[in-house]
Amino acid sequence: MINAPRGTNDILPPESAKWNYIESKAKYIFDLYNYDEIRTPIFEYTELFQRGIGEATDIVEKEMYTFEDKSGRSLTLRPEGTASVVRSFLENKIYGKAQPTKYFYIGPMFRYERPQAGRYRQFYQLGVEVFGTQDPMVDAEVIALGMAYMDILGLKDLQLYINSIGCPDCRPQYLETLTEYLNNNKDDLCDDCKNRIDKNPLRVLDCKNDSCQCVIKNAPKIIDHLCEECEVHFNSLQKNLKNINIDYELDPTLVRGLDYYTKTAFEVKYEGLGAQDTIFGGGRYDKLADEIGSKDIPGIGFALGIERLLLTLDKQDIDIPIDKSIDIYLTTIGLKAKNASFELLEKFRKKGIKAEIDYQDRSVGGQMKSADRMNATYTVIIGENELESGKATVRNMKNGEEQEIKLQSIVERIEKMI
RNA sequence: GUGGGUAUAGCUCAGUUGGAUAGAGCGCAGGAUUGUGGCUCCUGAGGCCGUGGGUUCAAACCCCAUUACCCACCCCA
Numbered sequence: 001m002i003n004a005p006r007g008t009n010d011i012l013p014p015e016s017a018k019w020n021y022i023e024s025k026a027k028y029i030f031d032l033y034n035y036d037e038i039r040t041p042i043f044e045y046t047e048l049f050q051r052g053i054g055e056a057t058d059i060v061e062k063e064m065y066t067f068e069d070k071s072g073r074s075l076t077l078r079p080e081g082t083a084s085v086v087r088s089f090l091e092n093k094i095y096g097k098a099q100p101t102k103y104f105y106i107g108p109m110f111r112y113e114r115p116q117a118g119r120y121r122q123f124y125q126l127g128v129e130v131f132g133t134q135d136p137m138v139d140a141e142v143i144a145l146g147m148a149y150m151d152i153l154g155l156k157d158l159q160l161y162i163n164s165i166g167c168p169d170c171r172p173q174y175l176e177t178l179t180e181y182l183n184n185n186k187d188d189l190c191d192d193c194k195n196r197i198d199k200n201p202l203r204v205l206d207c208k209n210d211s212c213q214c215v216i217k218n219a220p221k222i223i224d225h226l227c228e229e230c231e232v233h234f235n236s237l238q239k240n241l242k243n244i245n246i247d248y249e250l251d252p253t254l255v256r257g258l259d260y261y262t263k264t265a266f267e268v269k270y271e272g273l274g275a276q277d278t279i280f281g282g283g284r285y286d287k288l289a290d291e292i293g294s295k296d297i298p299g300i301g302f303a304l305g306i307e308r309l310l311l312t313l314d315k316q317d318i319d320i321p322i323d324k325s326i327d328i329y330l331t332t333i334g335l336k337a338k339n340a341s342f343e344l345l346e347k348f349r350k351k352g353i354k355a356e357i358d359y360q361d362r363s364v365g366g367q368m369k370s371a372d373r374m375n376a377t378y379t380v381i382i383g384e385n386e387l388e389s390g391k392a393t394v395r396n397m398k399n400g401e402e403q404e405i406k407l408q409s410i411v412e413r414i415e416k417m418i
Numbered sequence: 419g420u421g422g423g424u425a426u427a428g429c430u431c432a433g434u435u436g437g438a439u440a441g442a443g444c445g446c447a448g449g450a451u452u453g454u455g456g457c458u459c460c461u462g463a464g465g466c467c468g469u470g471g472g473u474u475c476a477a478a479c480c481c482c483a484u485u486a487c488c489c490a491c492c493c494c495a
Contacts, residue, residue, distance in 0.1 A: 003486075003487095006486085006487090057493090058492075058493050058494080059493085059494080062419090062492095062493095063493085063494090080494095080495080109495075111493095111494080111495090113492090113493075113494080114419085114420095114490095114491090114492090115487090115488085116488080116489060116490065116491095117488080117489065117490090118494095118495080119493090119494070119495080120495095123495065124495090125495055127495090192492075203493090206493085208491090256494090258494090267495095274489085274490090275489085275490065275491085276493095276494070276495075278494070278495060279495075280495070281494085281495070302495095303495055304495065305494090305495030306495085307495080308495060309495090329455095331453090331454075333453055360447095362447085362448095363447090363448070363449090363453090364453045364454055365448090365449085365451080365453090365454065365455075366447075366448080366455095367454085367455090368454050368455040368456095369454095369455050369456085370455085371454095371455065372455035372456060373455085376455090379454080379455080381453075381454070383453060384453090385453080393453090393454085395454070395455090397455070397456095400454090400455090402454090
């Protein structure tokens with residue numbers, strides 16, 4: 001017995017129908033906000049992620065599915081979507097067109113991690129990216145889009161957290177202040193955090209360790225150390241959010257795990273999810289395009305974990321409408337009738353009537369039961385008698401009423417009945 | 419990479435201090451209804467008790483190892 005690799009999942013019916021549902025709702029929202037789909041390769045040259053996401057991040061350090069192809073080039077299964085979309089934007093010179101450019105994507109991502117609730121090695125994200133504008137109103141639009149999506153799915157009790165993590169002008173100074181503070185309180189930090197002080201001090205803010213929390217609570221906040229440009233941007237974002245009645249909470253410890261973020265960072269969480277409670281998160285990345293392709297193109301976006309979205313829907317007992325039913329079930333008795341019915345079956349389908357037949361040679365009772373389970377509107381019963389008389393018995397499965405209908409005109413008759 | 423938990427029928431799970439022919443509900447198939455679903459009743463199929471060792475007269479149960487899954491740390495979607 002060969003199993004699916006660890007951290008991967010089969011998406012089977014009826015679960016797959018849920019995926020279709022939430023994807024179709026997402027596409028409705030994307031269209032409403034005028035975002036167009038982009039599809040990029042599932043693997044890229046490894047350098048793209050190394051440079052884009054950042055060498056010091058966990059993703060690049062230990063979570064990538066990297067392999068060599070036959071020519072010896074190093075390739076990597078995409079661990080996230082943004083780097084690829086930026087690469088594509090640059091490679092196809094989309095910056096030459098009128099800006100901004102608004103994309104959405106849906107697809108699988110890959111990270112080598114230990115699976116747990118809401119985390120898998122192959123997982124699915126849908127996300128949006130907007131290029132070519134620094135207008136903080138777009139930051140608000142992107143957040144609004146995400147919240148609108150949550151809304152249309154009927155989700156409640158979600159928390160939006162926002163923060164600004166500055167830019168290359170102000171962040172270094174803040175990092176100095178932070179590092180100094182952390183060093184002064186080093187004794188109260190956990191071992192991991194002690195290491196982080198030099199490696200990535202921002203990450204200390206994210207630590208859940210109790211003793212670290214005490215230190216973090218009084219740590220200098222980056223929003224108090226923003227340069228004027230970043231501060232204006234952040235204030236404007238907040239004004240825009242208030243304008244459109246989106247509730248948010250400032251979270252000075254929200255730093256995000258990828259290096260490319262600048263200014264706006266945000267996450268939307270649902271507390272009932274367990275340890276992995278972020279449904280979607282994102283932010284602004286004004287330096288990413290420069291990092292990847294030496295072109296100064298601002299961008300902002302978010303990524304949403306589809307599995308986590310489904311988990312949330314589940315936790316909140318939101319049932320997804322799945323209409324599993326058929327119009328006609330053909331019940332047959334004997335091979336002759338089965339052959340004649342098979343012809344009929346295709347005639348129904350050619351007319352767009354959803355029809356099914358029994359292939360298991362079940363008893364009539366079994367076939368009726370099967371029709372019932374499939375939620376058939378009508379059952380058409382054809383046996384020796386019907387073939388001789390040229391009339392089929394048609395049973396209304398709701399009320400049990402039956403009528404005889406000539407086989408010659410049955411498709412047209414039923415077309416009118418449903 | 420590190421901890422903790424779980425593993426018995428297709429699914430959800432019982433199975434006492436070690437002593438059966440390893441059970442139930444649901445699902446599936448057939449029948450009661452010579453060609454008619456839902457409700458009811460009856461019958462049936464389906465198990466190497468995760469895998470490999472060990473202890474014992476005797477192991478689903480005890481011990482060791484191993485694998486898989488789940489949860490958590492780390493980090494994120």
